[in-house]
Amino acid sequence: MAKTRWGIVGRGVATCLWVSFACGWFALGAEGVPPAARREALLRASGPGSEAVLAAGLNDENLVVRRTAARLLTQLGATAEASLAKAFGNDDALVRRTVLRALCGLRPERAVGWAERGMADADPAVRRVALDWLIAQESRAGRVLALLVKARGDGDAAVRAAASAALFPFQRENISLRDRKDYDHDVRVVQAIPLPVAGWQFRTDPVDEGHLKGWFRIDVGGTGWSGVEVGKTWEAQGREYDGVAWYRVSLDLPAKPAKVTAVDLAFDGVDEAAWVWLNGEYVGSHDLGKAGWNKAFRLDVTQELRWGGKNVLAVRVFDSASAGGIWKPVRVEVLE
Numbered sequence: 001m002a003k004t005r006w007g008i009v010g011r012g013v014a015t016c017l018w019v020s021f022a023c024g025w026f027a028l029g030a031e032g033v034p035p036a037a038r039r040e041a042l043l044r045a046s047g048p049g050s051e052a053v054l055a056a057g058l059n060d061e062n063l064v065v066r067r068t069a070a071r072l073l074t075q076l077g078a079t080a081e082a083s084l085a086k087a088f089g090n091d092d093a094l095v096r097r098t099v100l101r102a103l104c105g106l107r108p109e110r111a112v113g114w115a116e117r118g119m120a121d122a123d124p125a126v127r128r129v130a131l132d133w134l135i136a137q138e139s140r141a142g143r144v145l146a147l148l149v150k151a152r153g154d155g156d157a158a159v160r161a162a163a164s165a166a167l168f169p170f171q172r173e174n175i176s177l178r179d180r181k182d183y184d185h186d187v188r189v190v191q192a193i194p195l196p197v198a199g200w201q202f203r204t205d206p207v208d209e210g211h212l213k214g215w216f217r218i219d220v221g222g223t224g225w226s227g228v229e230v231g232k233t234w235e236a237q238g239r240e241y242d243g244v245a246w247y248r249v250s251l252d253l254p255a256k257p258a259k260v261t262a263v264d265l266a267f268d269g270v271d272e273a274a275w276v277w278l279n280g281e282y283v284g285s286h287d288l289g290k291a292g293w294n295k296a297f298r299l300d301v302t303q304e305l306r307w308g309g310k311n312v313l314a315v316r317v318f319d320s321a322s323a324g325g326i327w328k329p330v331r332v333e334v335l336e
């Protein structure tokens with residue numbers, strides 16, 4: 001590129017000239033023109049009719065120029081869809097990230113397809129853009145849900161964690177009254193009601209979808225459930241399995257005792273982590289990783305428990321290795 005021509009144009013002329021000029025040098029190669037000037041030319045050329053220039057800028061040897069071209073291309077919106085789609089094949093992950101974000105927002109009917117391509121990208125930052133779009137969708141049926149589920153097994157820890165958190169929206173800090181530091185009265189267990197050992201329903205959940213399918217709800221039908229006992233591991237009952245599994249039990253409780261300050265659900269041991277729902281409501285969890293397998297825990301269920309009627313308890317258990325399950329007794333404990 002001749003310096004004289006650069007100098008003339010550099011003094012500032014109409015955008016159309018910038019476009020033709022920029023077109024010329026991107027076609028000829030950027031030799032002799034410094035990156036800052038190339039970037040400036042793109043900025044001046046941007047706007048209607050600049051798609052070809054910006055598309056050419058995506059191949060600039062300088063990453064700042066490339067990324068500027070990508071950003072300006074996204075500002076052209078749907079008219080630049082073809083160039084944006086092509087730009088998603090760019091070697092620069094940041095360019096792919098920028099155009100993917102735009103493509104997902106361009107046409108609703110094609111967005112999930114772009115998210116799917118984004119989740120297949122080699123760069124985790126690109127996958128994160130696709131994941132953010134998936135997470136933001138109000139309806140998580142079909143392909144959106146399938147992609148989110150798949151993302152939980154992503155090669156990148158941050159992507160995995162974000163997908164898991166999006167698919168497991170149950171959060172509750174649950175502290176038994178007797179463990180609360182702000183409660184300065186004496187608290188004691190005045191009654192313990194053991195939960196039955198037998199009569200529980202059990203179902204493995206190898207793809208970790210039970211909570212998405214509402215297996216914690218009061219009325220859960222369907223096949224796939226079988227009888228199990230608590231107080232011993234599932235291996236001890238002929239089930240060689242590691243992973244997520246669900247327990248459900250229905251229990252009738254007597255009328256409300258005269259004096260009740262609070263009620264706990266006390267587990268003596270779940271190998272190794274547990275998430276608990278009572279009467280369809282999420283109550284809390286016990287998740288210390290592998291170390292939690294033999295640690296007793298208790299969850300306050302004062303609000304969720306129904307005295308004088310039927311209760312449905314659902315426990316999602318995760319066991320990473322060897323023996324697993326609700327291997328010790330469970331009780332309702334009345335506190336006063």
Ligand SMILES: [Ca+2]
Pocket residue numbers: 271272293319320321322323324
């Ligand atoms: Ca275990």
